[in-house]
Amino acid sequence: MEDVKREIEELKQKIRYHDYRYYVLNAPVISDYEYDQMMRRLKSLEEKYPQFITPDSPTQRVGGKPLEKFKKVKHKIPMFSLEDAFSPEEVREFDRRVKRFLNLPSEKDISYSVEPKFDGLSISLIYENGILKQASTRGDGVTGEDVTQNVRTIKNVPLKLITEKAPAYLDIQGEAIMFKQDFAKINKEREEAGLPLFANPRNAAAGSIRQLDPRETAKRNLRMFTYSIREVSSEIQFKTQSEALELLKKWGLPVNELNKLCASVEEAIEYKETFTQKRHELPYEIDGMVFKVNEIDYQNRLGHTTKSPRWAIAYKFPPEQVTTTVKEVKVNVGRTGILTPVAILEPVNIGGVVVSKATLHTWDEIRKKDIRIGDRVFVERAGDVIPEIIKPISEKRTGKERIIPEPKECPVCHAHAIRDGLYFRCPNISCPAQIKESIKHFASKRAMNIEGLGDKLVEQLVEKNIIKDIADIYNLDIKTVANLERMGEKSAQNLIEAIENTKNISLAKFLFALGIRHVGEHTAHLLAKYFGSLKNIEKAKKEEFLSIKGIGEEVAQSIYDFFREQKNIQTIKKLLKAGIKPSEEKVVISPLSGKSFLFTGTLRTMTRSEAKDRVEALGGIVKNSVSKDLDYVVVGENPGSKRDKAERLGLNCIDEETFIKLLSK
Numbered sequence: 037m038e039d040v041k042r043e044i045e046e047l048k049q050k051i052r053y054h055d056y057r058y059y060v061l062n063a064p065v066i067s068d069y070e071y072d073q074m075m076r077r078l079k080s081l082e083e084k085y086p087q088f089i090t091p092d093s094p095t096q097r098v099g100g101k102p103l104e105k106f107k108k109v110k111h112k113i114p115m116f117s118l119e120d121a122f123s124p125e126e127v128r129e130f131d132r133r134v135k136r137f138l139n140l141p142s143e144k145d146i147s148y149s150v151e152p153k154f155d156g157l158s159i160s161l162i163y164e165n166g167i168l169k170q171a172s173t174r175g176d177g178v179t180g181e182d183v184t185q186n187v188r189t190i191k192n193v194p195l196k197l198i199t200e201k202a203p204a205y206l207d208i209q210g211e212a213i214m215f216k217q218d219f220a221k222i223n224k225e226r227e228e229a230g231l232p233l234f235a236n237p238r239n240a241a242a243g244s245i246r247q248l249d250p251r252e253t254a255k256r257n258l259r260m261f262t263y264s265i266r267e268v269s270s271e272i273q274f275k276t277q278s279e280a281l282e283l284l285k286k287w288g289l290p291v292n293e294l295n296k297l298c299a300s301v302e303e304a305i306e307y308k309e310t311f312t313q314k315r316h317e318l319p320y321e322i323d324g325m326v327f328k329v330n331e332i333d334y335q336n337r338l339g340h341t342t343k344s345p346r347w348a349i350a351y352k353f354p355p356e357q358v359t360t361t362v363k364e365v366k367v368n369v370g371r372t373g374i375l376t377p378v379a380i381l382e383p384v385n386i387g388g389v390v391v392s393k394a395t396l397h398t399w400d401e402i403r404k405k406d407i408r409i410g411d412r413v414f415v416e417r418a419g420d421v422i423p424e425i426i427k428p429i430s431e432k433r434t435g436k437e438r439i440i441p442e443p444k445e446c447p448v449c450h451a452h453a454i455r456d457g458l459y460f461r462c463p464n465i466s467c468p469a470q471i472k473e474s475i476k477h478f479a480s481k482r483a484m485n486i487e488g489l490g491d492k493l494v495e496q497l498v499e500k501n502i503i504k505d506i507a508d509i510y511n512l513d514i515k516t517v518a519n520l521e522r523m524g525e526k527s528a529q530n531l532i533e534a535i536e537n538t539k540n541i542s543l544a545k546f547l548f549a550l551g552i553r554h555v556g557e558h559t560a561h562l563l564a565k566y567f568g569s570l571k572n573i574e575k576a577k578k579e580e581f582l583s584i585k586g587i588g589e590e591v592a593q594s595i596y597d598f599f600r601e602q603k604n605i606q607t608i609k610k611l612l613k614a615g616i617k618p619s620e621e622k623v624v625i626s627p628l629s630g631k632s633f634l635f636t637g638t639l640r641t642m643t644r645s646e647a648k649d650r651v652e653a654l655g656g657i658v659k660n661s662v663s664k665d666l667d668y669v670v671v672g673e674n675p676g677s678k679r680d681k682a683e684r685l686g687l688n689c690i691d692e693e694t695f696i697k698l699l700s701k
C-alpha cells in the first residue's frame with residue numbers, strides 16, 4: 037500500500053513538472069507519448085485505489101458537477117482597477133505625481149515594471165500551503181464570484197505549486213485570456229453550428245469562465261497570466277514588483293515573458309512604444325502596457341484611491357475607435373432562425389477599413405448600452421473582429437433619437453418572433469431567410485461542396501421561388517439555371533454536373549450539411565462514426581446521443597428535436613429520393629465487427645486511444661462501463677475494479693496478447 041501511495045505521489049509530481057514545462061515554459065522535455073503513459077498509469081492507480089485521489093492530482097482538473105449558480109465571494113482585499121493614460125505626456129505627469137507624493141526630487145529616476153495589459157478577465161487565486169483553494173472573479177472589486185471549478189480547468193494554472201517551501205497563504209492576481217487562435221476556432225465552430233458569435237476574445241474568455249458546467253470551460257482552452265502578489269504570509273519577503281514576478285515564476289505560475297524592468301519613465305515609454313506594432317503579432321490581445329512603480333516600499337507609501345492604486349497606470353494603445361451615426365437597425369435572420377440586430381452606420385474609416393455595419397449582438401445588450409437609432413456612437417474594430425458599438429455619446433443627443441424595439445416578428449417571413457434565452461428566434465423553418473442561409477451552408481465547401489452554387493445564386497433561386505428547400509437543388513435543370521442573371525449555358529451545365537457529383541457523400545458531411553443546430557463538423561463525425569447510418573440516427577433516443585463522448589445535453593436535445601420535426605424528415609426523404617447516398621461508414625467484416633470491448637489496466641504495446649481506434653476500425657465498439665452485454669474485457673497491467681466486476685459477471689476477460697491476436701485475425 038505504501039508503495040502504491042509513493043508511486044502515485046511520484047507520478048503526480050512528475051506530471052506536474054511536465055505540465056509546467058509544456059504549458060508554462062512552452063519547452064517540453066518528454067514526448068506526448070511518454071506523458072500519456074504517465075497519465076494513464078496515474079489514472080489506473082487512482083481508479084484502483086481511490087482513497088489516494090487528492091484534489092490537486094493532475095487527473096482532477098475537470099471534475100465536479102455543473103453548478104446551479106456561482107457562489108459570491110467577498111474579496112479580503114479589494115480588487116482595484118487601473119487609471120488609464122493615452123499619451124506619453126499623461127504618463128510623465130503620472131511619474132511627476134508619484135515623485136511629489138513620495139517627496140522625491142523631480143530629477144530622480146523611478147524604476148517601473150512594465151507589463152502587457154492583457155485583455156481578459158481578472159481573477160484572484162488563493163493558494164494555501166501550495167494548493168489552489170479558490171479562484172474568484174473581480175466582480176465589482178469588492179464582491180466577485182467563485183469560479184474555482186472553472187479556473188482549475190485552465191491548463192497552465194498549477195493546482196499545486198512547484199516548490200518545497202510553498203507559502204502558507206498566497207493570494208495572487210492574474211488574467212484569464214483566450215488566445216486569438218482559439219477564439220477564431222471557437223467562432224468558426226459556432227458559426228458552423230448556427231450559434232451566435234463572440235465579439236472578441238475577451239467576451240469569449242468571460243463567457244467561458246462563466247459557464248456553470250466546468251466541462252464546457254475545459255473545452256475553451258483558456259490560458260492564465262499572473263502578475264501580482266496580492267497578499268502572502270509573512271515568511272515570504274520581497275522588495276520589488278520584479279522580485280514578486282520572479283517568485284511567481286519560481287512557484288511554477290505562468291508569468292509573461294514580455295515584462296520588463298525599466299530604470300526610468302522615459303525608458304518605460306520607449307519600451308511601450310515598441311508594442312504599437314508588435315502587439316498585433318502576439319498570439320493574444322493586449323490593450324496597453326501597465327507601468328508599476330517597482331519598489332514595494334514606494335507602493336505602500338503611495339497606497340490607493342477608492343478605485344485604483346496610485347503606484348500604477350495603464351498606458352493604453354490608441355484605440356482603433358471612431359465616432360459615427362447609427363442610421364438604422366436591421367434584423368438579420370440566421371440559418372437556425374436566430375435574429376441578430378445589426379446597426380447600419382454612416383460609413384466610416386477605422387484603421388484603413390471602411391465600416392458601415394456593426395453587430396449589436398442582442399437586444400439585452402442594446403438596452404444595457406442604451407443605443408438608439410440616430411445616436412452618435414463610438415465604434416471599435418479590434419483586429420479582424422466584427423466591428424462593435426462601444427457606447428452612445430449621450431451628450432450629442434437631440435431628442436430625435438428613437439429606441440430600438442425588440443422584434444415582434446421575423447423581418448422576412450413575419451412569423452411571430454419567440455424569445456429563446458438571450459436571443460429572439462424566428463420559429464418558422466420554412467422562412468425564406470432561414471432557407472437561404474441553410475442552402476448556403478448546405479452548398480458550402482466543407483459541407484456538400486457544390487462548386488458554382490454561391491451566395492448570390494442561392495439568393496436568386498430562393499427569391500424566384502425556384503428552390504424552397506435544400507432538396508430542391510437536385511431538381512434544378514440546365515435550362516432554368518441558364519436563364520438566371522449572370523448565368524449561361526456553360527456555367528449552368530457545370531453547376532448541374534457539380535450537383536450531380538455530390539450524390540455520393542460521406543455520412544458525416546451530409547449530417548453537417550443538414551445544418552442541425554449545435555452540429556459542427558466534429559459532432560457530425562462523432563455521429564457518423566457511432567451510428568454508421570442515417571436510419572440509426574433518425575430513430576435514436578436522446579440518451580443514445582448523450583452516451584457519445586463529446587456530446588452534451590444541449591447538443592443531444594438539438595439533434596433529437598431535429599429528427600422529430602416532420603418538415604426535416606420530409607426534406608431528408610426528398611434528398612434520398614433525389615439520389616443522395618450518404619455513405620454508411622465502412623463496416624469491415626471482421627471477427628470484431630459489432631463486438632463490444634472494454635479496457636481496464638495499462639496496455640504495454642499501445643495506448644488506450646490507439647487500441648480504441650483499432651477496434652473501431654474493425655467495426656467493433658469500445659465501451660467505458662461494465663455491463664452484461666460486453667463481448668470482451670481486455671485486461672492490461674494493474675487493472676482496476678472493472679476487472680473484478682467483469683469477473684463477477686462472468687464476462688469474457690482476455691489479456692493483451694489475445695487481444696492483439698484478435699486484431700490480426
Ligand code: IVH
Nearest residue numbers: 116117118151152153154158211263326345
Ligand atoms: S495590475 C492593483 N497588471 O487591467 C491593480 N492589471 O484596468 C492590479 N490587467 O483589473 C492590476 N493586465 O484585470 C495589472 N499586467 C497587468 C494587467 C492587469 C491586465 C487588468 C486587470 C485589472 C485591469 C485594470
